[in-house]
Amino acid sequence: MRAIRKHERRALLQDRIQVVLLGLFALICLFGSIRGAQYREALEEAAAAFETEHLERAADWRARVVAVESGDVAPEDDRFAGLAMDVARPAVAAPGPLADFSHGVTDVHPFTSRVSLWRSVDRLFGNYQFQSPNEIRAGRIDVAFAVLFVMPLLMIALTFGALSRDRDSGRLGLLLSHPVSVRAVVRSKLLVRLGAVFAILVAALLAGLFIGAGGVPGGERLGRFGFWFLAASGYFAFWTGAIYWFVSLNRKSETTAMMMIGFWVLNGLVGPAVLAAAAQLIHPAPSQLAFLSTAREVSNEAYRSRADVMQGMLLDHPELTVENYTIPEYIRVSYLVNETVDRAVEPVLEEFEAVQDRRQSFLSLVQYAAPAALAMRSINEISGTDLARQVRFEGEVRDYKRAIARHVEARVLAGERLTVAEVDAVPTYTFRESGLGAVGRSVVFPVGYLFGLGLLGAALARRNLARLQTRFREA
Template sequence: MTTISTAFSLERRIFLFAVPGFGIALLIAAIALVAAFVGRSHVERVAEAQAVFNEERTTTLNEWRESLKQIEETGEAPSPYVARPMDIRMPAILPPAPLGDFAIGSNDLHPTTTLITGWSNPADLFNAYEFANPTILSAGGFDLTFLVVVLMPLIMIAASFDVLSGDRERGRARIVAAQAGHVGASAWRRLAMRNLFVWCVFSVAAWAIALAPPAATPLADRLGDFLAWLGAALAYGLFWFAAIAFASAFLKRSETVAAALFSAWAIFVFAAPAIGGALAEAAYPPPSRLAFLSEMRKGEVRAVRETAELTAGFLADHPEMTVSDDGVPGYYQSNFLANVEAAKRTTPVLDAFNDSRASRSGLVEKLQYLSPAMIADNALKTIAGGDVERNMSYQRQARAALADLTERIGPAVVAKRRISLAEFDAIPPFDFQDRTLLQKFRAIAPPIGFLLAVAAALLFAARRRMSAALEKLL
């Protein structure tokens, strides 16, 4: 009790209730509020744009349905162009994740809206977006995840790097040893108090932000994700506390402790991710983009030239349909067949892109064990929905929805007929299927477990060192 009382008394005077403590508390609160504002603004901006997109496309689709319904009821069409299956345009939207304001991640770089229509093929479903948003801009945004991964270690280091070494240099260590009996136990508790103070301030700010969700985001949907996110953040904080304690125990001069910790921060936060990304890109380079576009154009040209042959082959697979003799222009049929042929030709290249990306992601997942910052960044973004995999899942689901629509309307388009109202109503609207919290937890559990194990090892070594004889610590 004497050691705890002495440590708390000292910390209360020089840190907790002094200028350094108040300054750090204000700094964390201010940065957290800015990060929350940026994340919230991004989510609300995206949600508003998606709402406008969905309303406009849904209105157009409902008008198309009403035209088809009128034709079925009257038996007459005002024009050969009205209510044709190729003109079905169904919106497909990737909604912001419940905790999306905590990690913008790659959401600023990838599409969140598209149209499922017979005029598109899988290769160009997101093609226009990719040219408008080059991945070279993938620096990421300022958000709460950035605060945890990049800035919180710096705040922890600044708050506590000189707890033991500073006491040695100022002669305070001998006074503490005389009062408490052992300088190591006192330093250990003071380190814990300072870092606990830092994370308590952050946790309070994070809770306040979590309990004030962006518009149209139900609070109940984000609480489970927030608890998992905060748990991953605290695990990362525990690692840095262990690293600070380890450096303080084994290095005697304040400038040496600071240099070692800042070097570790720079390596873990910046150098390791950059090297890991470069190695993954070199090991699994993406296929040629020119080859991808070339195959798409070849497919479209062949379909236009061989429309009659492709039509006959398509109808051979659908004998229930016969070619109509009405006045429907042939461009519906030719464009549909061009997209079918382009899909056949570009699917292998598209699969190669996906395989290359999956291989790179797999290598980066292995390399993340070299950097606690990579582990934390991946875990926090996965939980908050700011990771690339969520967007890739959206693109896969959108392409699956396009394939389903193509299969449903194909026979009617090639036969130059309309689909029935019942057939249209049977087409399911796009509904993105997100990962459950359990699936996210399973994905991040191994690296977070490894991070905790490393932290435990560092804490054990630091504790043993601080329990050494007084002359070794002074």
């Protein structure tokens, strides 16, 4: 068998087209890594810049409170210093630990928010829709794309003739007249060709690990990378099994190639498209426009009947009936209007989240029908660029706003300043990535399934090839 492998290695290196294809794959991976690193860096910079700017603004604002409290500035000279309504804090979800490997949904969702009581929860994420729609529509070339879509194509290109070329040229009979097992022959051929692909995959992933980290990667990144590597290997194993099986069917080269491409199309294009359409058809999202209308209607209604709203508030909080109210009335009206809107849209927002949950559970089940979709979802989750993470972030930001509101509400309504101590006690927000354990638990089954499919393909292929040993002419 060593002789076959040696011959195969030489044949692979001498075939210029195959070498070019291997090089092309390496190039796409490298391009994806570099672009991914730039992309992640840009997001990180934008997130950091946003956070710094708003923290600075908050610090300036705090300085005014300190000045008034220490008596450096007379209260009447800075009427709005420490105005409770003006508390504003940044909430930021920096890109996921491996966002450079897979952009996931990061390009269409907000990752920064200026949380302010002046904004109702439906407006916490302002104007971020500036990317080129053409670019979003086309999708990105990242490492995930290279692994999920380009790698299988390369595997197909290198292997579709593994057995059939011998068969077409009539060499197979000659080969089998020697005391060799056809299984060993096929295995050696696949080992050499797919081994080359895997070697490039490993090298590319490692390169990506370092390029994206801009040096030695940290622990979190390393841990996630371990899972990413496993998922990519699982997908490779799945394709290896499938290819082994297609080859073992011993059809003409064209037929083999067509079956493999057909499988690629079903798995990579048709499957995800149909699953996505099904998920959205079965679990339609509530209308965004209706949500918008609801928020506006409530806001309009609350504004119009602000006197009643105010009255209701005072009935609930008689202690807030203050004499000598010096802060303009519209401030607490705005607070109360926003509060009303927040409460009114809460069920709709919950419905949005619930629909996403239902869709995710639906996909978690049906994704097994399209391994590309399954692998993509796992990879996004590992990378920290999945939709569920985004939904969590947006929900947390809304909760954060409520937490700030609870903290300062009494002062807003009473029209009083916050003290420095109160300013310092305003809650802060930090986005926490899910732990490695949680990620591991949620991807172990999908990734295991990929390996399982690979083994299944290989087992079926072995059986086919065993039969072929004695009956190859009948195939």
